[in-house]
Amino acid sequence: MKLLGKYVDKGMQGNVTLVPEEPEDMWHAYNLIAEGDSVRSTTIRKVQNETATGSSTSSRVRTTLTIAVESIDFDTQACVLRLKGRNIEENQYVKMGAYHTLDLELNRKFELRKPEWDTIALERIDMACDPTQSADVAAVVMQEGLAHVCLITASMTLVRSKIEVSIPRKRKGNVQQHEKGLAKFYEQVMQSILRHVNFDVVKCVLIASPGFVRDQFYDYMFQQAVKMDYKVLLENKSRFMLVHASSGFKHSLKEVLQDPAVIAKMSDTKALGEVKALETFYMMLQCEPTKAFYGKKHVLRAAEAQAIETLLISDNLFR
Amino acid sequence: MSRHRIVRGMDYNDEYDGYDDVYGHSVDDDCVSPTDQQWLFDRTRGQHSMSAFINKNKNIQEEAEDNEDDDDEEDEVYQKSRRDSENFQMPELDDTAQAKLSSCVDEVRSVVGDAVSERRIVETSMRFDYDIQKILDEILNEETNKKDKGKRSEKFKLNTTPAAKTVTTSKPTPTKITLSTVKETRRGFDIASPKAPASPNLSGRNTPTEGGDEAGRNTNAIFKVSKDQAQRNIQQLYEQERSSQKSQIHMIVIGHVDAGKSTLMGHLLYDTGNVSQRLMHKHEQESKKLGKQSFMYAWVLDETGEERARGITMDVGQSRIETKTKIVTLLDAPGHKDFIPNMISGATQADVALLVVDATRGEFESGFELGGQTREHAILVRSLGVNQLGVVINKLDTVGWSKERFLEIVHKLKSFLKQAGFKESDVSFTPCSGLTGENLTKTAQEPGLKAWYDGPHLLDVIEHFKVPERAVDRPFRMSVTDIYKGTGSGFCISGRIETGALCVNDKVLVGASREQAQVKSLSIDDLTQTSAFAGDQISVTLGGVDMSNITVGCIICDPQMPIPVTTRFQCRIIVFNVKVPITMGYPVLLHHQSLIEPAVVCKLTASIHKSTGEVVKKKPRCLGQNSCALVELETSRAICIERYSDYKELGRVMLRVAGVTIAAGMVTKIR
Numbered sequence: 002m003k004l005l006g007k008y009v010d011k012g013m014q015g016n017v018t019l020v021p022e023e024p025e026d027m028w029h030a031y032n033l034i035a036e037g038d039s040v041r042s043t044t045i046r047k048v049q050n051e052t053a054t055g056s057s058t059s060s061r062v063r064t065t066l067t068i069a070v071e072s073i074d075f076d077t078q079a080c081v082l083r084l085k086g087r088n089i090e091e092n093q094y095v096k097m098g099a100y101h102t103l104d105l106e107l108n109r110k111f112e113l114r115k116p117e118w119d120t121i122a123l124e125r126i127d128m129a130c131d132p133t134q135s136a137d138v139a140a141v142v143m144q145e146g147l148a149h150v151c152l153i154t155a156s157m158t159l160v161r162s163k164i165e166v167s168i169p170r171k172r173k174g175n176v177q178q179h180e181k182g183l184a185k186f187y188e189q190v191m192q193s194i195l196r197h198v199n200f201d202v203v204k205c206v207l208i209a210s211p212g213f214v215r216d217q218f219y220d221y222m223f224q225q226a227v228k229m230d231y232k233v234l235l236e237n238k239s240r241f242m243l244v245h246a247s248s249g250f251k252h253s254l255k256e257v258l259q260d261p262a263v264i265a266k267m268s269d270t271k272a273l274g275e276v277k278a279l280e281t282f283y284m285m286l287q288c289e290p291t292k293a294f295y296g297k298k299h300v301l302r303a304a305e306a307q308a309i310e311t312l313l314i315s316d317n318l319f320r
Numbered sequence: 321m322s323r324h325r326i327v328r329g330m331d332y333n334d335e336y337d338g339y340d341d342v343y344g345h346s347v348d349d350d351c352v353s354p355t356d357q358q359w360l361f362d363r364t365r366g367q368h369s370m371s372a373f374i375n376k377n378k379n380i381q382e383e384a385e386d387n388e389d390d391d392d393e394e395d396e397v398y399q400k401s402r403r404d405s406e407n408f409q410m411p412e413l414d415d416t417a418q419a420k421l422s423s424c425v426d427e428v429r430s431v432v433g434d435a436v437s438e439r440r441i442v443e444t445s446m447r448f449d450y451d452i453q454k455i456l457d458e459i460l461n462e463e464t465n466k467k468d469k470g471k472r473s474e475k476f477k478l479n480t481t482p483a484a485k486t487v488t489t490s491k492p493t494p495t496k497i498t499l500s501t502v503k504e505t506r507r508g509f510d511i512a513s514p515k516a517p518a519s520p521n522l523s524g525r526n527t528p529t530e531g532g533d534e535a536g537r538n539t540n541a542i543f544k545v546s547k548d549q550a551q552r553n554i555q556q557l558y559e560q561e562r563s564s565q566k567s568q569i570h571m572i573v574i575g576h577v578d579a580g581k582s583t584l585m586g587h588l589l590y591d592t593g594n595v596s597q598r599l600m601h602k603h604e605q606e607s608k609k610l611g612k613q614s615f616m617y618a619w620v621l622d623e624t625g626e627e628r629a630r631g632i633t634m635d636v637g638q639s640r641i642e643t644k645t646k647i648v649t650l651l652d653a654p655g656h657k658d659f660i661p662n663m664i665s666g667a668t669q670a671d672v673a674l675l676v677v678d679a680t681r682g683e684f685e686s687g688f689e690l691g692g693q694t695r696e697h698a699i700l701v702r703s704l705g706v707n708q709l710g711v712v713i714n715k716l717d718t719v720g721w722s723k724e725r726f727l728e729i730v731h732k733l734k735s736f737l738k739q740a741g742f743k744e745s746d747v748s749f750t751p752c753s754g755l756t757g758e759n760l761t762k763t764a765q766e767p768g769l770k771a772w773y774d775g776p777h778l779l780d781v782i783e784h785f786k787v788p789e790r791a792v793d794r795p796f797r798m799s800v801t802d803i804y805k806g807t808g809s810g811f812c813i814s815g816r817i818e819t820g821a822l823c824v825n826d827k828v829l830v831g832a833s834r835e836q837a838q839v840k841s842l843s844i845d846d847l848t849q850t851s852a853f854a855g856d857q858i859s860v861t862l863g864g865v866d867m868s869n870i871t872v873g874c875i876i877c878d879p880q881m882p883i884p885v886t887t888r889f890q891c892r893i894i895v896f897n898v899k900v901p902i903t904m905g906y907p908v909l910l911h912h913q914s915l916i917e918p919a920v921v922c923k924l925t926a927s928i929h930k931s932t933g934e935v936v937k938k939k940p941r942c943l944g945q946n947s948c949a950l951v952e953l954e955t956s957r958a959i960c961i962e963r964y965s966d967y968k969e970l971g972r973v974m975l976r977v978a979g980v981t982i983a984a985g986m987v988t989k990i991r
Contacts, residue, residue, distance in 0.1 A: 144661075146872070165871075167803045167867075167870075167871055167872055169802060169803065169804035169805075170635055170636075170801065170802040170804075171623055171624050171627075171635050171637065172638065172802070172804075172814075175804070176623045176624050176625075178804050178805065179624060180624065180625070182804075211658035211659070211661075211979065212634060212656065212658040212659055213626065213630065213634075217626060247658070247976075247977075247978045247979030247980075248661070248909060248916070248979070250909060250918050251918070252907045252918065253978070256978050280900075283900040283901065283903075284900075286900075286901050286903065286941075286942055287899070287900065287901050287944065290901075290941070290942065290944075294941070295903060295904075295941070296904070296941075299941075
């Protein structure tokens with residue numbers, strides 16, 4: 002994200018102009034923009050013109066609009082942010098109060114005005130604009146017959162593809178089918194890595210699985226890479242890292258990120274800190290159940306009693 | 321129904337005969353629930369001709385309920401009663417009657433609780449003129465009748481008591497079907513109640529079927545099956561096919577990694593003559609080449625290259641031996657921690673278990689410590705319903721056949737197994753050596769062992785396992801453990817039949833999508849068969865369904881009585897040693913049969929006292945170690961699951977997180 006201008010006065014009122022550069026920036030934008038804010042950006046609008054004779058023509062016009070945001074819609078996997086609201090600045094095409102849906106686009110600036118900026122929002126801008134924090138890691142969590150290829154960015158995890166293949170079990174005198182099914186599965190996972198992992202950005206690829214699936218896959222992949230001459234894989238062999246995970250399901254990614262070897266190699270992603278905080282919470286719930294509480298009602302009660310030391314809050318609720 | 325009949329030429333005297341009986345519930349005519357309404361002929365709604373109405377409603381998709389042996393009975397009743405209560409409006413009465421009624425309802429409620437719908441109570445009370453004694457009698461009688469019927473339906477195929485026979489075979493006579501609440505709520509068999517008129521079995525809803533329309537009544541199931549499949553007498557077939565054969569038993573071999581499970585089984589197979597001399601020689605040569613000669617017996621079951629190269633079992637190996645009285649299917653489970661999912665899928669198919677422990681000093685201890693697989697496996701198989709366990713103290717040769725060592729291990733295991741829930745009489749201890757083959761199929765030869773041991777050898781122990789009862793006469797259920805391309809057309813699935821029976825050309829439903837498929841051929845151990853029964857390990861060639869629509873772990877079932885499909889269900893869990901307490905929203909991996917599915921604990925309903933089953937606390941905040949609770953689980957994809965009370969095998973679940981089993985559960989309610 003690029004910060005073009007920031008005018009926030011003492012009353013914490015003001016506006017900020019930003020340019021999202023990566024899909025992940027959309028996530029930051031999503032967290033910044035709240036209902037009631039106003040956003041100004043260029044957009045395309047279908048405009049209907051009525052001529053004197055009564056016939057109407059419609060045309061698509063690119064124009065700059067300012068809307069008061071009423072609803073926010075974010076697709077986490079595709080990183081598309083949609084803002085719906087009323088127009089608050091009349092221009093030649095669009096009347097005051099007309100509804101419009103803004104699609105925020107990459108590399109197009111937008112101006113965000115908030116009635117009141119809080120420290121968290123300002124911090125988020127700083128964080129989003131810090132180029133050193135954009136560390137990309139790809140991870141493949143797999144088990145026999147199931148694999149998830151994910152991209153882990155500083156603040157979010159994107160599942161790029163899910164591979165599900167049923168592999169015949171070993172049975173008496175019928176090992177070939179099992180091995181053939183396995184090879185087919187590995188081939189699919191490898192193709193998916195080739196397709197979804199951009200080695201220019203990705204610093205490290207984690208391959209996590211229970212048992213020996215990861216080793217087997219690693220061997221298979223580089224055998225194939227040599228055979229089929231996949232230069233990308235061969236050049237980046239050093240970036241692959243094998244880690245243990247208990248299963249091939251998505252949430253075992255949590256275990257992968259807790260692995261000390263991974264922590265050492267990865268720059269501090271946000272997920273890491275959060276996982277740690279959650280762990281302390283669970284530990285406390287186990288050891289001193291009277292000190293840890295969760296759920297809206299309980300937390301509100303605790304807040305009333307001013308008894309909260311650390312408050313964990315989900316992004317969703319916070320918004 | 322009286323108003324549906326042609327009034328022209330009606331004998332009014334006849335009509336008035338029944339007038340007094342019907343009087344009490346004439347009110348019902350005015351408050352038919354909307355769901356029922358649409359199936360009623362009503363002239364005022366513009367359905368002017370009866371025949372047009374019948375034509376229009378001919379293809380009504382009936383709910384999958386079957387009056388004669390309905391395993392979803394209770395659920396349906398519950399659903400229905402809920403529908404009743406929701407749509408029920410209090411009849412309009414004058415004040416005194418209203419007061420009487422409400423006090424009456426309260427009185428009845430205090431006795432029967434919430435199990436009976438309000439509508440029923442009100443109606444019954446009106447019928448008996450608010451006489452509490454009579455009302456209670458009526459309602460409670462009915463409840464017991466229902467239960468009776470539940471029991472009866474389980475065995476109704478065996479049951480040839482005259483009473484049952486009259487019902488199952490009674491020709492529906494064209495009696496007038498009076499639309500009275502009594503019949504409406506009292507469904508199925510009404511054998512015990514003398515008041516019940518000899519009316520044909522009505523389905524739960526009030527579809528105005530004509531008396532002679534027999535075919536219409538049998539279309540209760542959604543999916544049609546061939547007449548042959550629908551009317552088969554499974555029990556008879558079973559006796560005919562199986563009475564002459566040896567009984568079958570499935571045995572899983574469990575234990576810590578490197579305890580010698582595969583070697584033991586391999587040696588047993590070799591000694592019983594199930595592995596040819598030639599093959600054994602080949603294994604010997606090849607393993608020698610790799611410098612792992614001790615693995616030669618294990619290679620009988622570890623067939624994949626990976627397993628041989630690494631020297632550990634990864635997936636469940638299957639084999640079969642015949643003893644004097646039994647055919648035993650051996651399931652060789654992997655011992656490594658990472659392959660417990662495979663072991664669970666194997667254990668769900670097993671009737672009995674063989675726990676192999678390493679007697680070597682240090683090895684036993686490491687396997688038995690917290691986190692060792694000896695412990696986890698034993699607990700797992702116990703919670704998966706295995707209650708007979710043979711403990712094999714293996715590798716006793718490495719400690720010089722020491723009696724002290726044997727007794728020490730037995731002592732330690734005994735107390736642990738008792739804790740895990742095994743009965744002492746169902747556990748046996750056998751010393752042996754898998755590699756040398758001592759005490760496997762012949763009594764002890766080694767002088768070191770002979771000196772103090774004169775008990776049975778391993779094969780004897782297996783021989784003495786009791787064969788569990790097979791639920792052959794229940795509706796067909798089978799869980800898929802493997803899918804592969806067979807020879808010829810189509811593809812094969814394999815698995816164990818949990819309940820019921822399957823014949824060639826049967827129609828079955830596959831998985832949560834309920835796709836219909838046909839059984840093209842059946843085989844047990846590569847021998848083609850025409851029928852297979854509960855407890856058999858079979859492979860089936862299916863037609864009419866795509867291979868990609870079947871996944872490992874899905875359930876194949878009888879089209880007439882399909883398995884419930886759900887994403888949310890309640891179960892009673894026992895929490896094992898957990899590091900992190902279970903809270904709401906806790907993500908877990910759900911193991912059900914061979915299925916592994918991510919799930920979320922979405923509600924902690926109550927924590928329960930472990931032994932008494934009393935509710936200790938409603939809506940607990942979290943579940944700690946060794947607690948017992950009622951929780952609700954939600955999966956992202958729909959899964960097939962049964963209640964534990966209906967099908968024990970299909971009502972058990974395991975919850976695992978990060979490679980550790982955190983809880984075992986039984987399904988109590990399905991949403």
